[in-house]
Amino acid sequence: MLVLEYKIKAKKHQYTAIEEAIKTTQFVRNKCLRYWMDAPREAKLNGYALNKYSTELRNEFKFVADLNSMAVQSSAERAWLAISRFYDNCKNIVSGKKGYPRFQHDNRSVEYKTSGWKLNPIKRRITMTDKKGIGELKLLGKWDIQAYPVKEIKRVRLVRRADGYYCQFCIGVDASDPHPETNNEIGLDVGLESFYTDSNGYQEPNPKFFRKAEKSVKQAQRRIYKKVKKSLGRKKARGIFARKHLRISRQRTEHASRIARHVVKSNDLIAYENLQVRNLLKNHCLAKSISDVSWGLFRQWIEYFAGKFGKLAIAVAPHYTSQKCSSCGVIVKKSLSTRTHVCSCGCSLHRDENAAINILNLAKQARDGQSQSNANGLVASTLSGESLIGQVTR
Template sequence: MKRTGGFRLYPNNGQIQAIAGMLEECRWLYNWALDCRKLAWEHMKEHVNYYDQANLLPYLKEKVRPNLTGVQSQVLQDVLRRVDKAFKAFFRRAKSGEKPGYPRFRGKDRYDSITYPQNPAFRIEKTGLRCDKLVLSKIGAVRCRVHRDIPDDAVTKTCTISRSGDRWFASITYDVPDADVKEIISENVVGLDLGLNHLLAFSDGVFLDAPKWFRASEKKLGIEQRRLSRKKRRSKNRSRQRLRVSAVHRKIHAQRKDFMHKTSRSLVDSFDGVVMEDLRIKNMVRNHHLSKSIHDAGWNMFAGFVAYKAEEAGKHAVFVNPSGTSIECCVCGTPVSKTLSVRTHRCPSCGLVLDRDTNAAVNILGRGLDALGLLTAGTAGRACLNDLVTGAMIQEAPSSPVLAGREG
């Protein structure tokens, strides 16, 4: 199973200079490789491939650009591979009749990352302290924060060092052994609905609301953005304020991601299977209210977290078509249409009264169990589903104080 982890790097000044120097050499090589292919094609109608260029590397180092020796050979080979990829994409686009866009030369400071394509040109040293070390060939040990642990039995594959403004990052891909798939029982599967009343509704009747800081951070962002709009153009104050706005953005992003990691972790720990709606099937973003909650939850990212954590644990994440799940009655299957403002599902034929999001979550669970082969079709399936969710249901209770209070 392949994974990628991103880590912040804290290189010292000497290391920054060393990496910047490497980026510059790589940029030179990139432009050289591009030029070489261009000339060969324009003058001789010849295609130059990756191997032709890789075989020239020793010559380049010795006769043309001695500084290239300061960069690890595999990193240089990766630069040539990038050029190769850019050309292949160019020809593919040209062939399929799209507007191709010739691969571009990279201007100064327009080359922002280098890739170590394999171990052992880099390795992680866990220090057990706040900062770990990433040991890079020709650069040395750079302080880094391995905030999401790479498991000890993982085999690291590639490492990309990149610059973003004045920050440095490492993106490391690694393989982890496949987990044994655990036996799954239907009682331990949960359905999730991206709710209207709540952020998430679970098929067992539990709700998850957006933490308060979602709104608080958003408010703060609004304030800082308004301040920015009032600053004079091209002034020092304005550029300072722009930094402040991007800091708030970064913080919100980090908060959300943290929340999603924690929520997905506890879901995967508590259940054998998680069933979620596949939002690609039905585009719900048309509705403003819905789009806001989808945006808030960063649903796709969250769903991705659940999926990979489940896979790692040998558990199941199932995506189902959500269409109709908010309308169907989860007990008898009768369609009960309701507008967005109707918060409660009331079934005229079986008398079920249930939060609309819970009803949808149970329907999603049903589809997931079906996909997992844990649900028999038809009425027997309904009955089996009912057994699973009785805890969530308030049947024949139109005057239930809980629901009455919620509706208000």
């Protein structure tokens, strides 16, 4: 699946119509969720039942009928996705909260399927054909959407962000791009002092995007509370604050994807720790720095590019990777402030480099013991009884 995104240029009344479609999507999702909550236990509702209920909503409310029928079905599918995720977490006995579905108050997108829109065959324009009155929208971007057959476009989303509205095309094409083997293997140890340290001793600097912009973000946040509630000035101040966070988010995404792409292209085996970032964020002394470095985002991009380029990405258990000597295997206890690993066998390394070598060794053991990998080029973690997808989502 390939996703192409354009920024939308339209008139004021068109933006208002898009906002109305987004609110309708939220209304349908919440109504379906309430329908599931109020249903008797023996009813055993499923996704088909919610789709059927969404049709009843179209007959009952005119503003729902004005939205494309497939967009209404997509809204019901969003509700069922939250419900099924809750069921799966309960079935798999996930630790902590199970994610009971909640009503949505800040929906920011509306999703169309294969109808409700018409793409201009020449110009970068799209016309929404339902009765919401959105009309023709101009698409700004460098992607060539006309290069793909219209029948391959499976979804069209209109998304609201802090700096405007965007249009996303979900295209059902194979995004794989196999690369030749390099015969290189690498282990990665993520950290706060550096973005990551690999098994070759290289340390990628930590950009610290939020730390650099923290003063400006705090100033923008204080301006919000100096304005009168529900006033135009407060709305503008909130917009400035949101755009600053959006910029930081985009910086993190661009940095993580660029570094991950380079690492995956340069190596045939990429090993990394299977960190439970959610648990690490409970440390109030390091939570802000851990969030700023975006370990989870970096891992997602590594796994994405590993599947795209046909490389092997292995997540290993992080236990004792920093304490164990990579040379002789002896456990050398050290505090977090001790940055150098010194062992009685004569091995002296930076603690992160020592951990990266241990991570690579564990990945090699997992690879040699694994008979086959899945289609995405990912091998199951060394944690027994766990799946890689389940570990990523948690």
